Amino acid sequence: MLEVTGLRAWYGEAQALHGVNLSVGEGEVVTLVGRNGAGKTTLVRCLIGLHRQVGGTVSFLGRDITGMPAHRRARAGMGWVQDDRGIYAGLTVEENLLLPPKVSDRAWTLDRVYEAFPVLADRRKAPGTTLSGGEQQMLAIARVLRTGARLLLMDEPSEGLAPVVVARIGAIIREIKETGVSVLLIEQNVKFAATVADRHYLLSQGRIVEALDNSEFRRREVQLLEHLGI
Amino acid sequence: MNAVLQYAVQGLAAGSFYALAALGLAIIFGVLGVVNFAHGAFYMLGAVTAAVLLDTLGLTLWWSLLAVPVLMFVFGVVVERLFVQWLLRLDPLYNFLLTFGLTLVLVELVKQKYGVSGLPYKPPGILQGRAELAGVVLPRYQLFVFLFSVAICVLVWLLMTRTRVGMIVRASTEKPELTRALGVNVGRWVTPVFGFGVALAGLAGVLAAPFRAITADMGNNFAIILFAVVVIGGLGSIVGAVVAGFLVGLVEAFGQAYAPTFAQILIFVLMALIILVRPAGLFGREEATR
Numbered sequence: 123m124l125e126v127t128g129l130r131a132w133y134g135e136a137q138a139l140h141g142v143n144l145s146v147g148e149g150e151v152v153t154l155v156g157r158n159g160a161g162k163t164t165l166v167r168c169l170i171g172l173h174r175q176v177g178g179t180v181s182f183l184g185r186d187i188t189g190m191p192a193h194r195r196a197r198a199g200m201g202w203v204q205d206d207r208g209i210y211a212g213l214t215v216e217e218n219l220l221l222p223p224k225v226s227d228r229a230w231t232l233d234r235v236y237e238a239f240p241v242l243a244d245r246r247k248a249p250g251t252t253l254s255g256g257e258q259q260m261l262a263i264a265r266v267l268r269t270g271a272r273l274l275l276m277d278e279p280s281e282g283l284a285p286v287v288v289a290r291i292g293a294i295i296r297e298i299k300e301t302g303v304s305v306l307l308i309e310q311n312v313k314f315a316a317t318v319a320d321r322h323y324l325l326s327q328g329r330i331v332e333a334l335d336n337s338e339f340r341r342r343e344v345q346l347l348e349h350l351g352i
Numbered sequence: 353m354n355a356v357l358q359y360a361v362q363g364l365a366a367g368s369f370y371a372l373a374a375l376g377l378a379i380i381f382g383v384l385g386v387v388n389f390a391h392g393a394f395y396m397l398g399a400v401t402a403a404v405l406l407d408t409l410g411l412t413l414w415w416s417l418l419a420v421p422v423l424m425f426v427f428g429v430v431v432e433r434l435f436v437q438w439l440l441r442l443d444p445l446y447n448f449l450l451t452f453g454l455t456l457v458l459v460e461l462v463k464q465k466y467g468v469s470g471l472p473y474k475p476p477g478i479l480q481g482r483a484e485l486a487g488v489v490l491p492r493y494q495l496f497v498f499l500f501s502v503a504i505c506v507l508v509w510l511l512m513t514r515t516r517v518g519m520i521v522r523a524s525t526e527k528p529e530l531t532r533a534l535g536v537n538v539g540r541w542v543t544p545v546f547g548f549g550v551a552l553a554g555l556a557g558v559l560a561a562p563f564r565a566i567t568a569d570m571g572n573n574f575a576i577i578l579f580a581v582v583v584i585g586g587l588g589s590i591v592g593a594v595v596a597g598f599l600v601g602l603v604e605a606f607g608q609a610y611a612p613t614f615a616q617i618l619i620f621v622l623m624a625l626i627i628l629v630r631p632a633g634l635f636g637r638e639e640a641t642r
Binding site: 170171217220 | 519520522523525526527529530531532533534535536537538539637
């Protein structure tokens with residue numbers, strides 16, 4: 123589904139990514155773990171098409187999308203769940219859901235979204251940012267599900283949320299996986315990552331330093347936590 | 353009481369020009385990220401075009417209210433395609449300089465063609481003179497300008513809140529990058545939005561034609577006040593632009609009535625006070641201050 127080969131990225135003269143290789147298969151949940159400044163957010167911005175100073179190739183659903191502008195990547199089936207959740211204050215909850223265009227026939231109807239996330243139905247006319255942090259995270263996820271995106275790029279969805287909400291987000295990710303949608307999850311929360319993902323990449327100083335399956339990841343949890351400095 | 357009401361209507365009429373033009377400025381800034389310095393010149397072109405249409409083709413104000421915005425829309429589209437679009441990827445300062453230069457060129461061209469003395473403009477008979485409303489005598493034209501502008505503002509508000517285009521404009525004003533990353537082709541709306549904003553400035557110019565001296569320089573002072581309006585309302589805020597437009601018109605009118613020497617200064621005192629209390633402007637979001 124997603125193949126990243128030799129991805130390099132710069133900010134002016136400073137190189138942030140040094141040849142990243144990773145892949146996400148159909149219906150797979152893959153996490154990218156790394157400490158602050160490792161290049162996680164840069165990598166996501168490269169994938170979604172917002173960071174343009176890049177080398178290497180990104181292919182998605184068999185197409186080379188390296189030079190493709192952001193809006194066309196989204197229309198090809200990439201759904202971004204931004205780290206600050208990216209909810210529009212100037213749009214109602216429902217408008218937040220309706221803003222992105224549908225991109226495939228897997229698109230959820232509004233009814234289905236409201237059935238899965240009843241809290242959004244109750245607050246449909248309210249400005250998006252009047253929701254709580256957890257509700258905003260649900261809205262951000264629901265928004266890309268409604269488009270019928272094939273791959274969700276989720277940037278730290280558990281950040282700053284209460285454990286019970288994090289558990290709910292985890293359940294949603296497992297449900298998403300059941301429907302055949304792939305997820306690339308950017309996380310610092312190793313425990314959370316282990317509950318939802320099939321495979322894990324460890325990113326450090328702009329390079330993938332380890333690729334682990336979930337059992338190995340769980341076994342080395344303590345060491346990974348140490349690496350992340352948590 | 354009568355005098356106060358008269359100043360109020362005069363202020364609301366003057367505020368109408370600011371409100372309409374600031375609305376255009378806010379929408380352009382929201383979608384393109386361009387501070388359109390040429391907005392005053394577009395306002396001036398609107399007034400001059402109305403005067404020329406009346407003089408050469410005999411088109412009255414009614415027709416100009418329709419024709420001039422259309423012409424200005426086309427003009428805006430041409431300006432955007434020829435110049436503005438090439439600079440959008442660069443620092444916003446480049447488009448600021450471009451539109452500043454464009455202002456100088458347009459003002460000089462109008463001076464060359466029509467000189468520096470004001471062009472005459474008479475509104476249709478029905479809008480001349482005064483009307484008596486509940487014992488208060490008020491200038492008909494000023495009442496008309498106010499009501500017409502409010503109607504246009506309501507229409508634009510409906511466009512912004514009830515249509516998909518409006519939703520896209522609001523979204524890309526607030527989070528331009530995310531909006532693109534969610535699959536919205538914001539680029540497709542850039543040209544029509546610029547044209548629309550220029551048309552609103554032109555419309556303000558038409559309404560001002562019977563009310564102000566029509567000269568090449570009429571946009572210069574207007575542009576300066578307009579930026580104060582935008583700062584007061586909150587840069588990029590559509591409601592803010594309208595409310596601040598009328599507010600500044602009122603301050604100006606009452607200032608001219610009761611403290612003529614301080615009339616202009618008052619507007620900037622108001623601006624400074626509002627920046628002190630609410631750095632993002634009356635309706636600006638706090639993120640804008642970061």
